[in-house]
Amino acid sequence: MEPKLKILLAEDESSLGLIIKESLENRDFEVTLCENGESALEAFYKKSFDAIVLDIMMPKIDGFSVATEIRKVDKVIPILFLTSKSQTQDVVTGFKIGCNDYIRKPFSLEELIVRIIALSERKLHIDKKTNFQIGKYHFNPDTQLLSHPKETFSLTNREALLLELLLKNKGEIIARETILNMVWENDDFFSGRSMDVFITRLRKKLNLDPTVQIINSRGRGYKLIG
Template sequence: MKNHIKILLAEDEISLGTIIKDSLESRDFKVTFCENGENALEEFKKSDFDALVFDVMMPKKDGFTLAKEIRLLNKNIPILFLSAKTQTQDIVEGFKIGCNDYIKKPFSMEELIVRIIALIERKSNLTLEKKHHIGTYVFDTDSQVLSHEKVTYKLTHKEATLLEFLSQNKGEIIDRSTILNTLWKSDDFFSGRSLDVFITKLRKKLILDQSIEIINLRGRGYKLIC
């Protein structure tokens, strides 16, 4: 397990959040601590994390809502819920939303740490799809190569990141501002023009398979169909 595992922690009980943060950092974790769901979502968009630890009941944006929004951006990052809500239906709801683990309050710090490490190791050991099949193309995220039986493209980092984002969300509308804030860290005019250029580049590279489309839903965002 690597040092300085990056954790995003959202917990509205400041005293508990501080205890969790201090305990994790004493074991070489790096923790970003937010007191509500809205701030946590903003932090998630700005940085890369290895795992997310969210309280369920929070002001401004509760943990379930926060997790739903994050799952639109990243389907693979481990999410662990902390909650005093112990009814079976609450736990089931958490897993339906896409969490990977659920700890009932009160809990021991050792249990929390063991569970976080287990989630990250499980994610590392699963052969995360490094190759995405997009129609008759194969996209290797490690080498940033998009290949077809007739041609092979070595993508730029930005092209590869954008194509990975689209392929992880095939068939789903991805909000334009979400793409810009996630990949460009800004949704201003110039970032928007840059996104349009990269979408055009990807369309040209995918033209050999007529079943593939990157649709621009005006005023909403983009959808990859294949």
């Protein structure tokens, strides 16, 4: 039995959100429904999803801002904007931010579901073949093996999650708070100290290739170069 596709749905119209959620669950999706942008971001940091459906006009944080934050740490996950904003400039803005699809309200529920399925399956296809190469290292997130011609390391789950996040955003600074929320699921003092320890462990494993480095941008976060 294949695992259910996991969808993050952010829609501030509660009746519409429930209709979409129920329709998707009837087709064997697992749906997390949020009624504002702030709770949508919190859900994204705590769980993994196969696709994200965002309303744009939401309380607390709008959909464009939510997508912008998500794209800072995940360039792959499909994002679909579902909105009553219909001007061409809104569509252009959505795609510039990095959305994969855009549906205007009112819409056909069946069309929405077909598009979500297409985006979710595309991500599954990408995930199956996502292995990382940096310098002389090869990293397989599924097996959690970090390989170098001289040595192979079996990473812990948290080491693997941290390295995958750095690799997906290679060359870009990832804020400490973002790393903590995505890998440790909170950003308190003790988690911050733990993160620094894990960064040190990864650096030791990566020192077989001097071109690969994890750089500390003081007061901001970390980035991986290679």
